[in-house]
Amino acid sequence: MFRYLLFLLLPILFFSCKPKTEDKTTEIERPPNIVLIFTDDQGYRDVGVFGADDIETPNLDQMAVDGIKLTSYYSAQAVCSASRAGILTGCYPNRIGIHNAMMPNSNIGLNLSETTLAEMLSANGYRTAIYGKWHLGDDPKFMPNNQGFDEYFGIPYSNDMWPLHPQQGPVFNFGPLPLYENETVIDTLTDQTQLTTQITEHSVDFIHRNKDSPFFLYVPHPQPHVPLFVSDKFKGKSNRGLYGDVIMEIDWSVGQILKALKEDGLADNTLVIFTSDNGPWLAYGNHAGSALPYREGKGTAWEGGQREPFLARWPGKLPAGKVIDVPIMAIDILPTIAEITDSKLPEKTIDGMNVWKVLTGEAEESPQEAYFYYYRVNELHGVRYGKWKLYFPHTYRTMNGQEPGKDGLPGEYRMVDLEEIELYNLEKDESETNNVADENPEVVEKIKELADDMRARLGDSLRDMEGSETREPGQVK
Numbered sequence: 001m002f003r004y005l006l007f008l009l010l011p012i013l014f015f016s017c018k019p020k021t022e023d024k025t026t027e028i029e030r031p032p033n034i035v036l037i038f039t040d041d042q043g044y045r046d047v048g049v050f051g052a053d054d055i056e057t058p059n060l061d062q063m064a065v066d067g068i069k070l071t072s073y074y075s076a077q078a079v080c081s082a083s084r085a086g087i088l089t090g091c092y093p094n095r096i097g098i099h100n101a102m103m104p105n106s107n108i109g110l111n112l113s114e115t116t117l118a119e120m121l122s123a124n125g126y127r128t129a130i131y132g133k134w135h136l137g138d139d140p141k142f143m144p145n146n147q148g149f150d151e152y153f154g155i156p157y158s159n160d161m162w163p164l165h166p167q168q169g170p171v172f173n174f175g176p177l178p179l180y181e182n183e184t185v186i187d188t189l190t191d192q193t194q195l196t197t198q199i200t201e202h203s204v205d206f207i208h209r210n211k212d213s214p215f216f217l218y219v220p221h222p223q224p225h226v227p228l229f230v231s232d233k234f235k236g237k238s239n240r241g242l243y244g245d246v247i248m249e250i251d252w253s254v255g256q257i258l259k260a261l262k263e264d265g266l267a268d269n270t271l272v273i274f275t276s277d278n279g280p281w282l283a284y285g286n287h288a289g290s291a292l293p294y295r296e297g298k299g300t301a302w303e304g305g306q307r308e309p310f311l312a313r314w315p316g317k318l319p320a321g322k323v324i325d326v327p328i329m330a331i332d333i334l335p336t337i338a339e340i341t342d343s344k345l346p347e348k349t350i351d352g353m354n355v356w357k358v359l360t361g362e363a364e365e366s367p368q369e370a371y372f373y374y375y376r377v378n379e380l381h382g383v384r385y386g387k388w389k390l391y392f393p394h395t396y397r398t399m400n401g402q403e404p405g406k407d408g409l410p411g412e413y414r415m416v417d418l419e420e421i422e423l424y425n426l427e428k429d430e431s432e433t434n435n436v437a438d439e440n441p442e443v444v445e446k447i448k449e450l451a452d453d454m455r456a457r458l459g460d461s462l463r464d465m466e467g468s469e470t471r472e473p474g475q476v477k
Contacts, residue, residue, distance in 0.1 A: 031214040031341050032314065033270040034121065035257060036333075038087070038218070039250060040080070040133060040158070040225035041298055042309065043280035043289030046247055050309045051292070054239040055247045059255035060274060060311060067272075067313030068322045068359060072426075074384070075278045076330040078298055078305035078375055080158055081135050083277040083330065084220065088116045088136070090334030090352035094378045094458055097473035102135060104161050104175060109137015110147060111474040115346035117334050118148030121216045124343040130154065131202040132220035139476045145183055149218070152182050153202045159192060159222040159229075166409050192229035195222060196246075200253040204260040211264040214341075219257070220277075221250055226284050227408055243287055271314040271340065273333070279305045283411045285404030295432045300396045301373035301381035303389070303432060312359065319361050326364060327384055328355045329371050349469060370450045372458075378470075380460040383447050387427040390437075390447045393418050394462060423447075 045051040049064040076086020080101040082093035089096060089110075096114055110116070118128040129151040130144045137143070138156035145152055155177060162177035176188035189195070203219050223229065223246050230245040234252065238244025254274060261267045280289035282297040291297050291304030298305055312318055317340075331352035338345050339354045357363035373382035375394075382391045397413035405411040423437035423444055437444055451460075459467035 030269060031124070031126070032317075033214055033261075033266055034117075034126075034216045034337055034341070035261075035270060035272045036087075036117075036216075036218050037254060037257070037272070037274045038084075038132075038220040039274075039276040040220070040222055041278060041281045041289065042224055042247070042250075042276035043291040043297065044294055044304065044307050044309055045290040045292050046224075046280070047309045047311075049311075052240075052247075052290075055244040056238065057247065057251040059251045059258060060309075063254070063258075063272070063274060063311040063313050064321070066315065066320055067311060067318050068324055070310035070312075070328065071323060071325045072327040073275060073308055073310035074306045074327065074329045074371060074373075075276065075308050077373075078278045078300055080225075080277060082374075084135055085110060087277075087330040087333050088118070089114050090331050090346065090350035092331060092351045092372065092374065092458060094374045095349075095351060095467075095469065096471050098136070099377045102137060102157060104138055104157055106137060106139070107476040108473040109139055109142025109476070111472065112141070112146060113474075114348065114471075116148045117337065118144075118216060118218065120148075120334065120338060120343050120346065121214075121341060122148050122150070124341060125214060126341075127206075127210045127213055127215040128218075129202075129206045129215070130218045130220065131199045131206070132218075133158065133222040133225075134220070137474060140183065141476075142474055143180070143183065151202075151206065152180060154199065154220075155179060155189070155195075155222060158225055159189075159195075160226055162189065164190070164227070192222070192227070193231050195229065196249050196253055197231050197233075200256050203253075203257055207257070207260040207264060207266070211266060217257075219253075221253070223250060224289060226281060226287050226410075228287050241286055243289065247289075268315045271312065271317070271337075273310070273312045275310040275330075276308045279308070281410075282399045283405050283413055284408070285406045285411060287405065287408055293431050296396070296398060299375070300398075301375055301391065301394075302396070303426070303430070306373060318359060322361055324358065324361070326358050326366050327368075327371060328358060328366055329368070332366075332368070348471070370447070372451070372454050374458075376461075378459050378461040380451060380455060380462060383451055383454075384426075385443070385447050385450065387425055388440075388443055388447065389424045389426055389432065390444065390451075391418060391422045392451070392462065393420060 048057040048061045075083045085093040085098035132154045178185040179187040234249040279297040294303035296302035296304045332355045335352045335354045353367040370385045422435040424432045457469045
């Protein structure tokens with residue numbers, strides 16, 4: 001009888017002891033969501049944890065507490081279209097034929113043969129959306145819905161490319177500024193005060209609708225690019241005038257996105273990145289940001305032009321409260337996201353490298369030997385090599401000694417010719433005031449060798465050199 005009962009009970013005991021399996025993938029097993037928040041013309045010092053003492057940014061400051069703060073992060077170039085091309089493709093913008101800032105009705109755009117972050121992640125089962133500013137070609141074939149994004153709401157280029165530009169007539173002849181919902185123009189903007197709120201609402205809604213599947217949310221805010229606009233929620237709230245009000249509203253937007261992730265139980269399985277496309281547009285004076293203590297701003301290869309605030313959080317994966325001074329660049333974002341999402345890298349050559357171990361603190365050096373700073377149409381202006389930053393002779397713009405702009409009107413830049421190679425030790429001289437080229441000839445020679453190798457591949461119009469690896473942008477016939 002005992003043996004008979006044991007025979008009957010064995011199957012029950014076996015199945016009761018067997019570990020339970022979930023019918024659906026748990027959150028921790030699911031690929032991480034990716035949220036990339038990308039502001040426009042925001043200076044390095046325009047966030048509390050990066051030195052702003054006259055703008056309250058509690059949500060961004062909390063990101064630094066919960067995650068990592070990078071102090072030597074660089075945009076891909078110091079201007080709108082090129083910088084966006086770099087972060088979305090993992091390429092130096094000049095490799096793929098994107099230079100400067102595209103004007104409305106441009107006859108070029110991001111070539112459809114290039115692989116964007118959205119396309120890479122979409123191929124891996126991600127839902128994708130962009131809410132904000134595109135600026136990689138406004139011809140219908142180059143717009144976001146043809147570049148890997150399932151959803152789009154926003155403007156096709158910079159928010160000052162409209163009839164209300166302060167230099168409309170004498171300098172520009174802009175048409176109406178269209179507001180898109182996917183491929184349809186739903187409005188032409190004459191007032192942008194609600195745009196940040198609308199972008200935020202779309203972002204939150206996208207998170208709620210896609211909480212059960214992995215997603216990539218790209219939020220390229222048109223602000224704080226001039227003209228500055230802020231809703232009544234934040235008007236007059238900061239101690240830095242309208243510019244500070246705008247930053248406070250962007251900080252609120254970040255908070256709303258983080259709140260939505262928490263509400264849907266996604267906060268611990270989402271990598272959230274916050275950074276900017278390039279430095280402040282200093283010609284606009286009190287309507288521009290601050291890159292201090294760094295030199296110059298937007299439109300230059302000096303530190304203030306491309307060194308940007310960068311914050312990232314992913315609880316349990318990125319260390320909390322860690323400050324990282326290792327240089328990385330926007331071109332490294334795509335291959336790093338490919339690594340953590342197990343996505344396939346683009347088939348065409350890219351320039352970025354996986355820097356995940358730098359972000360986690362496992363590595364104290366970048367996998368990149370050097371970073372290269374191009375501007376205008378393929379001019380190689382500078383190179384960062386470890387603690388060193390070298391500049392080749394070129395012409396750059398400055399507001400030093402010039403009357404700054406005010407209240408939305410720009411001042412005039414003065415053009416400066418840099419006639420000799422200059423070298424700076426950024427560990428000792430972050431403001432680039434002491435040229436040490438003569439004292440470090442071996443460093444100069446090493447960087448010149450690296451630059452010559454890059455010129456052979458990507459060219460340098462300052463030397464009338466064409467690179468062997470450059471690709472054409474998309475063309476409008």
